[in-house]
Each structure stands twice: as structure tokens, then as C-alpha cells.
Amino acid sequence: MDIQKVINIDPDILGGKPVFVGTRVPVDTLFDHLEAGVSLDEFLDDFPSVKKEQAIGLLDIASKLMSSKDITKLYEAVA
Template identity: 65%
Template sequence: MTNIKDYISIDQEILSGQPVFKGTRVPIETLFLHLEKGVSLDEFLEDFPTVSKEQAIGVLGIAEKIMTSKNIEKLYETAA
């Protein structure tokens, strides 16, 4: 599995600890909000040039693994 820390950084000094793409100040949430609105991945990357395509695809891959995990109910309980 991909190491989450290769793609996501959480630091209280950056956006009060909101998860961001590593090496940037771009919140991970921004990617999902753009995709929800129908914005393509390429458009997102144009809007946020500090995020690499590899980072965005890596985060999407992590989300896929979490959402398709057989332990999704336990993960949900932990996050709730």
C-alpha cells in the first residue's frame, strides 16, 4: 500500500493542521470538492500547480483503498 505520508501532510503550522498535499498548502479536501463539482483532474492541477499529478492520483488511490476496504465499518467508526 502507498505510504500516506508520501502524499499527505498534517502540520498545525499549516492551515491549522488541515490535511494538505505534502509540500504544499493545498488542502486534500479541495481535490474532492473540485471533483464533486465536475471539475476534471487536469483542471484541478491547472488551478493548483503546486500539486503534482502523481500526488493527486496517489491521494485518489488511498481514498479508493479506504473506501473498498473490507474493514470499512471499523474505519467509519474510528472516523465518526
């Protein structure tokens, strides 16, 4: 999935914090929920403005980033 269909960064929305496109839901909220043991379906129930495709797309993007063999890109992404 195209990252621009998943993540939006706009200084006028939550001070530029990355959010799911079309929402005011920060992308890190998904990771916080998963870390706390909340299922993806429960997360989507709690945040109905986030589309399932967006949540899965974010997880796919994170997976690709973490499995990248180019460590420089990984360091740039977390800087």
C-alpha cells in the same frame, strides 16, 4: 503510494488541516473540485504545486479506504 508522500498534517500549516505534501493545498479541495465536475487536469492546472502523482495517490488511498472490508477502520478514519 505512501500516504506520507501525499498528505501532511502540521498544526503550523492551515491549523493542522490535511494538505498535499509540500503545499498549502488542502486535500479536500481535490474532492470539492471533482464533485463540482472539474477534471483532474483542471484541478492540477488550478493548483500547480500539487503533483499529479499526489492527486492520483490520494484518490487511490480514498478508494482503498472506502473498499476496506474492515468497517472499524473506516469508522476510525472518519471520526
